[in-house]
Amino acid sequence: MDWDWAVGGITDDIPRTTGAECINYMTDRRRWTESALLCALFVYIMHSSWKQLAPIRLPSPHEIQKSHSPMRLFLLISMSIVFGIEMGFKLAGRSMIFTLNPCHVQTCLQIYLLAAKPTRTTTALFRIQMSNLNGPFLAFIFPEVEGRTYPFEQAAYWIQHALLYIIPIYILRSGAYTVEDLGDFKWSKIGTAFMLFYHFALLSPLSILTGINLDHMLCAAMSDPFQGQNYRLFACCHQAMLCPLLSKGTALIFGSRKSRSNENGIHNNVALSSENYAPISDAIYHQLQQQQQQQLQQQQLQQHQDYVSAESLAGEYRMPTTKID
Known part of the structure; x- marks a missing residue:
């Protein structure tokens, strides 16, 4: 298969994008060993934390079923257009492999979250992506725009990464998804x-396998203060501190009252319990929502019928007026 459309335009004109210096920055044996050991550690952390999760509490059915606000639609359309432009640049530059970088993946996720309704699954995805705000933050601190030579390509970089931070703030303010x-x-x-x-x-x-430095996993960036063989281990340490700091700091500063789940409180909506490993599925939750809405409609209809009956009864006992010649 010809992969020229994905990697054919990537050269070593920009330092540490590809080339012998980057490939030989450290041995492949160390790269594979680090990857295997660290992946096992990350899987363990995710599994142990998942077992201890508190219930996910969803907004009321009325909040879930309401239509998207104009601002939400504006952000959805804006991010979709910017992402489409970015894909056009990658295709034109024959560098589609760079779409695997985390900021592009997070862009797709945020587009989905803006378009979707709050469910247990989308709320979990929103909470997970809140820990990935380090991407747009570092993109502004250490920008990499040297290889962006097409018109508007550098502007698209800044707009995309600004939206990656603005959209979670908007969602927090709107209360569409709750955070822990x-x-x-x-x-x-x-x-x-x-x-x-x-x-x-x-x-x-x-x-x-490709010799291309995807998100600096092959060799350290020129601006990386932790140059050397251990730069990936240092990155794991400082990102493990930066990600929770950005996530909690953003929720503290910009989060609205209704976006905080208050998981110890008493609510009348459906929750996911991770203690008994029997979570309620989204389909069952929506079925319960429909039942609640049907009950509400029946109550409103019954109230209307009672009102009509009362009016009819009052009309029967109303004294007729008689004209006297």
Whole structure:
């Protein structure tokens, strides 16, 4: 199969994008060993944290069924257009392999979250992606725009990464999806571990096989302060601290009252319990929602019928008026 459309336009004109220096930065044996050991660690962290999760509480059926606001539609359309433009640049530059970088994956996820209704699954995805705000944050601190030579290509970079941080803030303010309590770090552990697992389970092997530095898994960036053989281990440590800090800090500063789940409170909506390993599926939840709506409609219809009956009864006892000549 010809992969020229995916990797044919990538050259070593930009330092540490590909080439002998990057490929020989460290041995493949060490790369594979680190990837295997760290992936096992991340899987363990995700599994142990998942077993201890508190229930996911969803908004009321009325909140779930209401239509999207104009601002939400604007963000959805804007991010979709920017992502389409980015894909056009990648196709034109024959560098589609870079679409596997985490910020592009997070872009697709945020488009889905803006378009979808709140469910147990989408709420879990939103909480996981809240731990991946390090991508747009680092993109502004250490921008990499040297290889963007097409018109508007650098502008698309800044707009995309700005939206990657603006959209979670909007969702937090709107209360469409809830986040865990500020003192609960289980979702932060899952999100951070999954992000690192994605790097070492997918990006690292692809970087080794193609010789292309996907999200700096083949060699350290020129701006990386932790240059050397251990730069990937240092990255795991400082990102494990940065991701929860950004997630909790954003929720603390921008989160609305209704976006915080208050998982110790008493609510009348359906919850997912991770203690008994018998979660309620989204289909059953929507079925219960429909039953609640049908009951509400029946109550409203009964009230209307009672009102009509009362009016009819009052009309029967109303004294007729008689005209006297």
